Amino acid sequence: MAQDLNDKKNISGAQFTQPPDEFKVNSPTSIVGFDFCDVRPWCPQYIDLQDRLFVTVVATTAAQFVNVVVRMLRPDGTIVLLPFIAPGGAVGVANSTAFPLMEGFILSVSVNGSGAGVAQYPIFASVALVRQQATAALQSCTLCAGYVNNSTGFGYPQHQPQRMTDGAGWIQSSKLAQQGAGQDNTFTVPVGQRWRILSFTAALTTAVAVANRFVSLLLDDGANVYALIPGGTVQVASLTYTYTFADSTQNAANINNVFTAPLPSNLIMPAGHRIRTATAGLQGADQWGQVWALVQIWLDAV
Numbered sequence: 001m002a003q004d005l006n007d008k009k010n011i012s013g014a015q016f017t018q019p020p021d022e023f024k025v026n027s028p029t030s031i032v033g034f035d036f037c038d039v040r041p042w043c044p045q046y047i048d049l050q051d052r053l054f055v056t057v058v059a060t061t062a063a064q065f066v067n068v069v070v071r072m073l074r075p076d077g078t079i080v081l082l083p084f085i086a087p088g089g090a091v092g093v094a095n096s097t098a099f100p101l102m103e104g105f106i107l108s109v110s111v112n113g114s115g116a117g118v119a120q121y122p123i124f125a126s127v128a129l130v131r132q133q134a135t136a137a138l139q140s141c142t143l144c145a146g147y148v149n150n151s152t153g154f155g156y157p158q159h160q161p162q163r164m165t166d167g168a169g170w171i172q173s174s175k176l177a178q179q180g181a182g183q184d185n186t187f188t189v190p191v192g193q194r195w196r197i198l199s200f201t202a203a204l205t206t207a208v209a210v211a212n213r214f215v216s217l218l219l220d221d222g223a224n225v226y227a228l229i230p231g232g233t234v235q236v237a238s239l240t241y242t243y244t245f246a247d248s249t250q251n252a253a254n255i256n257n258v259f260t261a262p263l264p265s266n267l268i269m270p271a272g273h274r275i276r277t278a279t280a281g282l283q284g285a286d287q288w289g290q291v292w293a294l295v296q297i298w299l300d301a302v
């Protein structure tokens with residue numbers, strides 16, 4: 001039995017011989033170490049007492065704000081969390097707030113949105129550094145920027161800064177103001193926004209006055225018409241027709257008093273541009289109603 005065990009040891013030793021010293025693999029704990037004194041920071045963002053955190057917020061509804069948390073490394077090696085709340089101002093208008101910082105190094109910044117309607121209507125925010133004279137013109141370094149809501153944020157140094165017109169925007173169904181009898185519709189893209197028009201629909205109810213009405217949709221920059229799209233039919237007295245203009249759709253004949261016509265593909269309209277109905281033969285008692293648009297929106301305030 002002893003001989004058998006010796007034979008097995010000899011076989012095992014022959015199969016699993018130890019490698020020469022130059023090929024040995026060291027344990028990580030034996031070759032990795034950390035300094036505990038005079039630690040050099042990994043980030044370049046050194047802050048002194050004259051620096052400020054400059055947070056700009058562009059709200060899409062009233063009573064929105066962003067939460068900002070800065071993680072700093074003090075010169076003594078202590079990591080400190082600094083929370084800030086930056087309010088939004090008027091809807092679509094950039095509102096900036098400067099916050100004092102301590103001396104040290106910025107390790108990270110996280111930003112998320114809060115307040116009214118933030119789940120549906122995101123907020124644009126940017127976080128930058130300025131010196132003591134805290135103005136937008138004196139931003140020395142943009143740390144992060146983009147859209148946030150209550151479930152999605154961004155941060156430094158993980159995220160590339162975005163512009164307001166970057167990204168997917170958000171989809172919104174908007175009921176446009178109804179005009180009085182005998183008047184066509186006019187809607188202007190709001191200040192501080194940029195719209196991509198996906199569809200526009202409205203219903204025209206004609207009075208008993210005998211006349212032919214011809215509906216068209218006009219797009220202009222506030223003065224100059226750059227698209228005139230006919231509704232594709234003649235509407236006479238005492239009828240209700242619904243007209244839908246949609247991205248890249250085709251003209252369709254009357255189906256249950258509904259007509260469709262195409263919009264230019266990928267139609268993006270800046271602030272101040274208008275969507276208008278123009279109805280030849282419109283009578284004083286004719287009435288437009290149910291005016292809706294499906295739009296993709298970006299902020300475009302600064």
